[in-house]
Amino acid sequence: MPAKLRVLFLCSAFNGLTQSVWTRWAGRFGQSRLKVGLDVPEILAFAPDLVLCPYLLERLPPAVFEACPCLVLHPGPHGLGGPSSLQWAVLAGRTGWAVSCFEARKHWDQGPLWAELPLELQPGSVIELYRRQVVPLAVPLFEAALERLFSGAPPLERGPFLYQKKITPQDLRFDWQETGPQILAKIRAGDSTPGTLGPIQGQTFGLFKAQPRELQGPPGEVLGFEGSGVLVGTGTHGLLIERLMPQGGMKLKAKTALLGSH
Known part of the structure; x- marks a missing residue:
């Protein structure tokens, strides 16, 4: 890999994912710059030889990806694209998964594939899976992609592709009569964005940090409290909702939201 590259690290937020890549890679190039937010004139003025996008929510315009290679981390396998692929995976209860690195093109997530690493999704919310499973793979994923890109090897072969739309609160709507696992999956898929709405004691809340509990009670009824969380009945068994x-x-802590600070 050329040592004197001008590399732009482009992201939508300087979150844990971006930080891990920036910390590991910024010192390995001739000149590195971090840019939060898509500012095309500023990007072109820097004249990068390479753009790395560990966490990018916006679509790159042709003016950028036609000027130099732009590698984008996708928190899903290459065959399942779109901005909410991990949320859809949690909602569907998928376990076999992957993270992939492709080169930006006109169509979302359909550029040349430079690396893909498999993983088994563990139970948890989207934000937990990002932190525990996606972030640790970001550095080795980019390392594999850059090694292949600069070795002169062709991109990896791509299979069938399915674009999945951005998930919405409507996709996560539920009825407390549904089973505990069904409701749990919807809450975990919406944590932390866009959030899953549900009624508790006649008030609509965004529900976060849910865990299954082996207790039964009327669906939608508050069954008690556990620590700072609230226990709610479903069509099968209870759920602990912490926020x-x-x-x-x-x-807020669920108990505080329902009972106040006292």
């Missing part, structure tokens, strides 16, 4: 967000408000 609630009133509409227009901020996330």
Whole structure:
């Protein structure tokens, strides 16, 4: 890999994923720059030889990806594209998974594939899976992609492709009569964005940090409290919900949201 490259690290947020890649790779090139947010004139003014996108929510315009290779981390396998692939995986209860690195092109997630690493999704919310499973693979994924790109080897072969739309609160709507696993999957798929709405004691909240519990009670009824969380009945068994967000408000410990600070 050429040592004197001008490399732009382009991201939508300087989150844990971006930090891990920036910390590991920034010092390995001739000149590195971090840019949060898509500013095309500023990107072109830097005149990078390579753009690395560990966490990018916006679509890159042709003016950028036609100027130099732009490698994008996708938190899913190459055959399942779109901005919410991991959320859809959690909602469907998938376990076999992968993270992939492709080169930006006109169509979302359909550029040349330079690397892909398999993983088995563990039970948890989207944000937990990002932190525990996607972030640790970001550095080795880019390492494999860059090694292949600069070795002169062709991109990896791509198979069938399915674009999945951005997940919405409507996709996560549920009825407390549904089974505990069904509701749990919807809450975990919406944690932390876009959030899963549900009624508790006549008020609609965003529900976060849910865990299964082996207890039974009327669906939708508060069955008690566990620590700072609330226990709620479903069509099969109970759920512990640790955080609630009133509409227009901020996330609170569930017990505080329902009972106040006293």
